[in-house]
Amino acid sequence: MTAERGTDDTTTGRCLCGDVTYAFTGPASSSYYCHCETCRRQCSAPVTAFVNVPRRNFRFTGTAPAAFQSSPGIKRLFCGRSGSPFAYDGDWDEEEIHLYLGTLDDPSAIVPDQHVFEGERLAWFDTTDDTPRYAGSSLTGSPTHYGPRQ
Numbered sequence: 001m002t003a004e005r006g007t008d009d010t011t012t013g014r015c016l017c018g019d020v021t022y023a024f025t026g027p028a029s030s031s032y033y034c035h036c037e038t039c040r041r042q043c044s045a046p047v048t049a050f051v052n053v054p055r056r057n058f059r060f061t062g063t064a065p066a067a068f069q070s071s072p073g074i075k076r077l078f079c080g081r082s083g084s085p086f087a088y089d090g091d092w093d094e095e096e097i098h099l100y101l102g103t104l105d106d107p108s109a110i111v112p113d114q115h116v117f118e119g120e121r122l123a124w125f126d127t128t129d130d131t132p133r134y135a136g137s138s139l140t141g142s143p144t145h146y147g148p149r150q
Helices: 037-043
Strands: 010-014 021-025 030-034 048-054 058-060 066-071 074-078 085-090 096-100
Touching (some): 037 085
Antiparallel strands (some): 010 021
16 A cells, blocks of 8 residues: 655545545554445445545545435445445544545545455456455455455
């Protein structure tokens, strides 16, 4: 994972219309592709990409986001005006917030370093990177393989 930041070490992001904005300082903890059905449905995309940020370094700087509880203890944060999804916020993770990588002002600054919920990946979609692939969460097991399916 790489990131370029200004001299003040602040990374910023926003929704489509710019109402909901955020900033975090310091490095991200991790970044990953998620293939789960819930993320796909929220974003209407075959895969999503996240960057995890320590909550202690994160703040909203614009309008407060709206939230949808997609399952018990899990909120999906989005802009109430443009509808842009921008975060997954689980009660189980008190330390981090999971931001959609595409909401960063410079999304090319951070490269995902793993795939999670590969077991739910759409059969017609794959990537060519050599990163580890986990059938479910990377917190609950070892990678099933590295790189694209063979």
